[in-house]
Amino acid sequence: MPSDLFERLPAEILLPVLKQLPEITSLSHVLKASPHVYRFFETYGVEIFESILTSGTIHQYTSAIIRIVTMLRSSTLPPDVLDLESFEDMYVYETQMLRYPDQGVRIPLRLSPATPAATLRGIMASHCKNERLMVSCLKFYLDRFRPLRPLHVEEPEQCREEYEWRGVDSRIASEFVGSWEVKPEVCPAEVSDIGPPTWIEEQRVLRALWRNQLFLQLKTGATDGTLSSVWPKRSIQAISRYEDATSLWCFGGRMADPNFVHGDMSFSYHTSRFAVENELVRSTLEYAAEKSQDIARPEFLQVERDWPIPERTRQVDDEEEIGSHTSYVAEFFQELSGEEGQHDMGVAASPLQHVPWKPFRRLGFAIWCHDRMSGYGFIVAFDPVRHYHLFNVSHASRTMAWKSVLSQEEVLELERVNKQWQDEYLKDTQESQAI
Numbered sequence: 001m002p003s004d005l006f007e008r009l010p011a012e013i014l015l016p017v018l019k020q021l022p023e024i025t026s027l028s029h030v031l032k033a034s035p036h037v038y039r040f041f042e043t044y045g046v047e048i049f050e051s052i053l054t055s056g057t058i059h060q061y062t063s064a065i066i067r068i069v070t071m072l073r074s075s076t077l078p079p080d081v082l083d084l085e086s087f088e089d090m091y092v093y094e095t096q097m098l099r100y101p102d103q104g105v106r107i108p109l110r111l112s113p114a115t116p117a118a119t120l121r122g123i124m125a126s127h128c129k130n131e132r133l134m135v136s137c138l139k140f141y142l143d144r145f146r147p148l149r150p151l152h153v154e155e156p157e158q159c160r161e162e163y164e165w166r167g168v169d170s171r172i173a174s175e176f177v178g179s180w181e182v183k184p185e186v187c188p189a190e191v192s193d194i195g196p197p198t199w200i201e202e203q204r205v206l207r208a209l210w211r212n213q214l215f216l217q218l219k220t221g222a223t224d225g226t227l228s229s230v231w232p233k234r235s236i237q238a239i240s241r242y243e244d245a246t247s248l249w250c251f252g253g254r255m256a257d258p259n260f261v262h263g264d265m266s267f268s269y270h271t272s273r274f275a276v277e278n279e280l281v282r283s284t285l286e287y288a289a290e291k292s293q294d295i296a297r298p299e300f301l302q303v304e305r306d307w308p309i310p311e312r313t314r315q316v317d318d319e320e321e322i323g324s325h326t327s328y329v330a331e332f333f334q335e336l337s338g339e340e341g342q343h344d345m346g347v348a349a350s351p352l353q354h355v356p357w358k359p360f361r362r363l364g365f366a367i368w369c370h371d372r373m374s375g376y377g378f379i380v381a382f383d384p385v386r387h388y389h390l391f392n393v394s395h396a397s398r399t400m401a402w403k404s405v406l407s408q409e410e411v412l413e414l415e416r417v418n419k420q421w422q423d424e425y426l427k428d429t430q431e432s433q434a435i
Contacts, residue, residue: 007036015044019051022309025131027052028124045117050110056312062207064094065214066123067109072217074119075226076112084235091248096277130209132303133295137205137287138197141364146193148363150377151404152397154185176426180351180418189377189393189401196307198369205367208245208280215245244285246278276330279357279366286361328370332379333357336402343421352403354417359410360402377401 006014018037021027027048031038041048053063068091071077081087094109221227222239242248294300338344338353360366365373374381377393378401393401403411 004034004036006030006034006040011040011044014040015047018044018048021048021052022055023057024049024052024124024127028121028128031121031124041120042117045120046111046113046115049120049123053111059203059207061095062203062210064109065207065210066127067111068094069126069210069214069217070111070115070119070123072214072221072226073122074112074115076115078109083231084238087235126213130206130213132300133209133284133288134202134205135305136291136295136300136303137209137284138201138367140287140291141283141367142197145363145368145372145376148376148405149191150189150401151186152189152377152393153400154187155394155396176422177347178345178351178418178422179347179349180353180415180422182351184396184400186400186404189397191377192375194369194371194375197310198371199310199312200369201367201372202310204276204280205284208277208284211245211248211277211281212284215242215248218242245281276327276366279330279361283361283364283366327366328379329365329368329373332398333360333365333402336399343418343425345422345425350399351418352399352414354421355402355406355414359406363405 009017014037018027018030018040021030031041052058053066054060058066077087078090081090090106090109093106218227218239219242222236227239228236288295336350336352337355337357338350343353344350357365365378370379373379377397379398380393406414
């Protein structure tokens with residue numbers, strides 16, 4: 001009797017069994033446990049790996065990044081990828097919703113049949129490491145987020161939805177009061193924790209980690225001869241200027257094109273100073289820097305979920321948002337912080353104009369799904385049955401919730417910046433009235 005139970009299965013049965021494995025980590029465990037499957041993988045590795053990548057367990061855009069890293073490691077990029085610009089075209093097309101107007105339609109990217117099994121095993125090792133980093137990163141930010149007890153504005157129940165956080169307008173400059181100067185009465189927000197990380201939260205972090213991996217692979221290829229021997233010098237020089245993975249969505253500056261489109265609509269999020277994709281990368285890099293000693297310890301190899309693997313469910317954060325650089329949280333933050341380089345003097349202007357994102361990054365705000373953020377009163381809730389936002393919390397209370405998690409030093413600095421803008425505006429107004 002063979003000790004390896006997989007040896008009993010003929011190839012025509014074993015192959016579909018392995019192709020039905022739920023995710024890459026499971027495949028890695030099977031290869032380590034079964035010498036027979038390890039040998040079998042030498043012949044059928046690409047077919048098995050592709051089946052798992054297309055199963056939907058990993059988001060399609062993240063799967064595309066995994067394919068691209070595999071191709072870089074095995075020197076099996078498509079024949080039309082001859083330099084950084086053509087690489088960028090492939091990357092943009094495969095890993096996000098956005099499209100260049102002149103891009104046309106590409107054949108879906110798939111692994112080359114010539115991909116060595118050893119390369120695939122290396123990719124599996126990278127994925128297992130990224131999963132451990134993902135789990136540890138989510139725990140790291142959840143430990144910061146869950147103790148939060150944000151504040152809301154104490155507001156009249158009869159006008160709760162319309163309640164506004166307003167300043168005082170006046171034709172006399174000395175009597176003008178900006179909304180940032182107003183200190184409303186506050187009360188604790190009702191907090192509801194949705195529990196362990198959701199599928200989309202896991203996927204957001206995993207995608208950022210694989211973007212980091214792709215960045216490192218490009219850097220390696222530019223120095224070890226893998227790319228430098230086949231790509232023109234200008235491409236290698238461009239890669240050498242990349243500082244981190246946030247460069248991976250603006251190759252060559254083409255993403256500043258105002259004609260960049262999403263489906264049939266022009267799409268402007270790529271020009272924003274805030275992009276969820278880049279903030280996710282920065283969140284993982286800040287986590288890794290702070291926990292570098294823990295990550296380097298041998299015990300880190302034992303890190304795993306202490307929650308069930310989440311099911312892929314359709315949340316208000318449509319899974320496509322993972323590749324579109326925005327989210328409801330990002331849009332609300334941009335509403336609060338205002339336009340860069342501008343200051344709104346309206347009495348109903350946001351009292352958090354010019355607030356930076358960094359204080360909210362440390363709490364994982366880019367990672368959290370809509371339900372988690374609304375459960376803490378930072379954004380409105382969403383009715384999945386009727387598919388619309390409930391507006392159960394006023395704009396003023398949501399604004400106060402964000403302000404209440406800032407430190408005292410951060411609030412004072414924000415007030416200083418707003419006062420500076422306001423004083424300058426009022427000074428100009430007084431001078432123009434005097435003329």
